[in-house]
Amino acid sequence: MLYRTAGQFKTSYKSDMALFPVRQDAVLLMVILGFAWVVFPLTASEFAFQTLLIPILIYALAAQGLNILTGYAGQLSLGTAAFMGVGAYACYKLVTLFPWMNPVLAILLSGFFSAGVGVAFGIPSLRIKGFYLAIATLAAQFFLVWLFEKWGWLYNYNASGAIQVPNLDMFGLYVAGPQASSIVQYYVVLAVVTLMTLLCINLTRGNLGRSWKATRDMDIAAELIGINLMRSKLTAFAVSSYVVGVAGALFVFMWRGAAEPNLFDIPLSFRILFIAIIGGLGSILGNYLGAILIVGLPVVLGTVPQALGLPISSAMVEHLNIMIVGALIVFFLIIEPHGLARLWALIREKLIIWPFPH
Amino acid sequence: MLNDIFIQPFADMFAAPDFLLQVLWEGLVSGILYALIALGFVLIFRSSRIFNFAQGIMVVFAALTLVGLHAMGIPAWVSVVLTLAVMFVLAVSIERVVLRPLVGQPDIILFMATIGITLFLIGLGEIIFGGENKVMITEELGIPTDSVVLEPWGGLLILEQKDITAVLVAALLVVALLLFLGKTRMGRAIRALGDDHQAALSVGISLQTIWVLVWFIAGIIALVTGIAWGARAGVSFALEVIAYKALPVLMLGGLESITGAIIGGLMIGMLEKLFEIYWGQPLMGGNTETWFAFVLALIVLLFRPQGLFGERIIERV
Numbered sequence: 001m002l003y004r005t006a007g008q009f010k011t012s013y014k015s016d017m018a019l020f021p022v023r024q025d026a027v028l029l030m031v032i033l034g035f036a037w038v039v040f041p042l043t044a045s046e047f048a049f050q051t052l053l054i055p056i057l058i059y060a061l062a063a064q065g066l067n068i069l070t071g072y073a074g075q076l077s078l079g080t081a082a083f084m085g086v087g088a089y090a091c092y093k094l095v096t097l098f099p100w101m102n103p104v105l106a107i108l109l110s111g112f113f114s115a116g117v118g119v120a121f122g123i124p125s126l127r128i129k130g131f132y133l134a135i136a137t138l139a140a141q142f143f144l145v146w147l148f149e150k151w152g153w154l155y156n157y158n159a160s161g162a163i164q165v166p167n168l169d170m171f172g173l174y175v176a177g178p179q180a181s182s183i184v185q186y187y188v189v190l191a192v193v194t195l196m197t198l199l200c201i202n203l204t205r206g207n208l209g210r211s212w213k214a215t216r217d218m219d220i221a222a223e224l225i226g227i228n229l230m231r232s233k234l235t236a237f238a239v240s241s242y243v244v245g246v247a248g249a250l251f252v253f254m255w256r257g258a259a260e261p262n263l264f265d266i267p268l269s270f271r272i273l274f275i276a277i278i279g280g281l282g283s284i285l286g287n288y289l290g291a292i293l294i295v296g297l298p299v300v301l302g303t304v305p306q307a308l309g310l311p312i313s314s315a316m317v318e319h320l321n322i323m324i325v326g327a328l329i330v331f332f333l334i335i336e337p338h339g340l341a342r343l344w345a346l347i348r349e350k351l352i353i354w355p356f357p358h
Numbered sequence: 359m360l361n362d363i364f365i366q367p368f369a370d371m372f373a374a375p376d377f378l379l380q381v382l383w384e385g386l387v388s389g390i391l392y393a394l395i396a397l398g399f400v401l402i403f404r405s406s407r408i409f410n411f412a413q414g415i416m417v418v419f420a421a422l423t424l425v426g427l428h429a430m431g432i433p434a435w436v437s438v439v440l441t442l443a444v445m446f447v448l449a450v451s452i453e454r455v456v457l458r459p460l461v462g463q464p465d466i467i468l469f470m471a472t473i474g475i476t477l478f479l480i481g482l483g484e485i486i487f488g489g490e491n492k493v494m495i496t497e498e499l500g501i502p503t504d505s506v507v508l509e510p511w512g513g514l515l516i517l518e519q520k521d522i523t524a525v526l527v528a529a530l531l532v533v534a535l536l537l538f539l540g541k542t543r544m545g546r547a548i549r550a551l552g553d554d555h556q557a558a559l560s561v562g563i564s565l566q567t568i569w570v571l572v573w574f575i576a577g578i579i580a581l582v583t584g585i586a587w588g589a590r591a592g593v594s595f596a597l598e599v600i601a602y603k604a605l606p607v608l609m610l611g612g613l614e615s616i617t618g619a620i621i622g623g624l625m626i627g628m629l630e631k632l633f634e635i636y637w638g639q640p641l642m643g644g645n646t647e648t649w650f651a652f653v654l655a656l657i658v659l660l661f662r663p664q665g666l667f668g669e670r671i672i673e674r675v
Contacts, residue, residue, distance in 0.1 A: 070466075076466060124656060124659065124660060127659070127660060127663050128659050128660075128663050129663070130465070131409050131465070131469075131613065132609055132613070132659060132663065132664075132665070135605045135606065135608065135609045135652070135655070136609070136652075136655075136656050136659060138602070138605060138606075138652055139606075139649065139652035139653050139655070139656045142602075142648045142649035142652055143649040143652065143653060145648075146645065146646070146648050146649050149645075150642065150643045150645075266602070270473060273470070273473075274470070274473075277466070277467070277470050281466075315489075316485065319481045319484040319485045320481065320485070321481070322477050322478075322480055322481035322484070323477070323478050323480075323481025323482055323485070324481070325477055326474045326475065326476065326477030326478030326479075326480070326481060327474070327478050328474075329470065329471070329473070329474035329477065330455075330456050330471050330474040330475065330478070333460065333463075333467055333470060333471050333474065334456075334459045334460060337460070337463050337464070337467045
């Protein structure tokens with residue numbers, strides 16, 4: 001009933017292809033954005049900022065980058081964390097070499113470095129396909145993490161081998177480093193993520209996005225109808241790595257505050273792949289749903305034993321968490337292999353025709 | 359600089375041939391273990407097109423079960439049998455709970471499901487057995503622990519007997535597996551399923567039975583790998599890392615080829631040791647073993663996209 005589309009006529013091709021052909025979608029999005037921009041910041045506690053809001057946004061952004069490559073262009077990648085690392089280290093070098101630089105600008109610029117690295121590691125995709133390519137991206141994963149550890153210039157030769165985020169201010173407000181407050185960081189992350197999401201939505205709807213989808217569905221056929229595969233695959237790697245790199249810079253500068261090379265190890269890559277797949281490959285909304293599930297679940301599970309008064313050690317809770325996440329991944333894959341986004345699409349279909357069955 | 363890269367390492371090799379042999383031997387032993395893990399991957403991939411990421415954790419799980427059972431006071435060989443039973447139950451339940459509902463889904467979904475299994479087994483293993491490093495029951499299983507000292511060209515070459523045992527057992531296992539696949543009814547059914555699912559089903563081969571069988575064989579291989587590696591480095595979840603090493607082996611050898619898995623494993627094991635000792639440590643600060651295999655496989659793949667022994671990829675629209 002709420003989703004009734006009766007009376008919304010589309011009289012031109014343009015209105016049919018609009019971002020929100022159904023008015024209720026736009027309203028719903030406005031409500032969500034209202035919550036994200038106004039209600040959450042006013043009501044959230046420090047704990048909620050640090051364990052839920054900020055990480056969910058950053059993980060969703062990283063998954064969005066991966067989704068462009070895997071979900072839209074069909075190139076499976078297992079090296080996401082390493083590209084996040086490139087973004088983070090590039091940002092660190094930028095803010096330490098040019099301390100006067102606006103930190104948000106530095107974060108956005110650092111994405112270009114990871115885009116460059118991404119294209120370099122994307123070149124094999126022109127010849128290698130499927131799982132062979134997935135293993136090839138692992139080469140990037142292991143090589144780059146090794147490089148973060150061994151190349152002293154990257155972390156300014158400090159003794160710990162880790163990067164520490166310095167205090168950075170923008171217009172007199174601290175946005176990164178120990179002195180920055182969570183609410184400011186949340187707004188910076190939210191602004192960047194909103195911007196990137198808008199960019200991704202429009203890229204995937206346009207000419208470039210269509211050539212990616214054709215490449216994903218069958219690359220030989222795409223080549224036959226005149227799509228330049230090299231251009232299509234390499235732009236997918238570039239855009240994807242750019243978004244992932246920005247997410248990596250946010251990850252360290254707006255959330256973690258410090259990073260060691262092993263932070264960007266393979267478990268992080270898998271975490272982001274889970275988010276993208278459980279959310280739904282080839283969907284932007286799915287990344288957010290997946291991130292809410294994967295980031296939120298351990299937090300919820302962590303509070304359950306306490307609430308029930310069960311005497312379980314924290315190590316036990318952590319192991320149970322891993323087990324339950326693993327089981328849930330299998331469970332969600334079985335009930336809906338196309339992800340949570342498809343689940344929402346089905347619910348929406350039902351709502352539109354409700355109360356009739358078809 | 360050029361001297362350090364192109365001349366010095368070879369000069370070192372010739373100056374101390376016994377050390378070179380020692381390095382190659384170490385590489386061979388780890389190569390055998392990579393090959394064994396890759397073998398588990400290949401078997402499952404051939405029969406079901408599932409890229410089984412859980413093979414590494416199955417190695418850890420098998421070794422932990424064995425050590426855990428023995429710690430409960432069960433004799434060593436009985437524990438081996440019981441561990442095999444556990445691996446069989448695991449194979450059946452994976453087939454029932456995970457694979458059967460997912461038949462016919464895209465490859466990436468099945469791949470993710472095996473990662474889900476991996477996480478589940480990590481959590482389960484930590485809860486049951488605890489996360490600390492354990493000692494493999496090498497002596498109780500009758501594996502000799504002395505070492506053989508050879509003196510080629512007046513040098514010194516130390517071969518651990520447990521490594522020799524590992525190499526021999528691995529070779530036996532491979533021969534047995536090849537005979538099983540080549541000569542028995544079940545083995546032929548597995549190969550038929552690998553060649554063409556539909557045709558195999560239509561002549562009455564049961565998909566479910568074969569999948570359980572294949573996962574069980576992968577479990578046996580995992581147990582052997584777990585014993586061999588555990589005897590060298592102890593049993594802990596760090597073992598899982600060697601599963602990643604099996605991936606470049608697969609790339610190099612080809613995802614479908616058993617010979618490829620073995621030759622690829624040995625090649626990678628020896629080359630990465632050589633590179634680490636003669637180039638990695640002097641020139642690049644060491645620890646190059648984490649990525650060398652991947653980069654090597656990547657370079658080979660640029661020239662042969664299906665790996666050295668994989669089936670030729672023919673694409674049609």
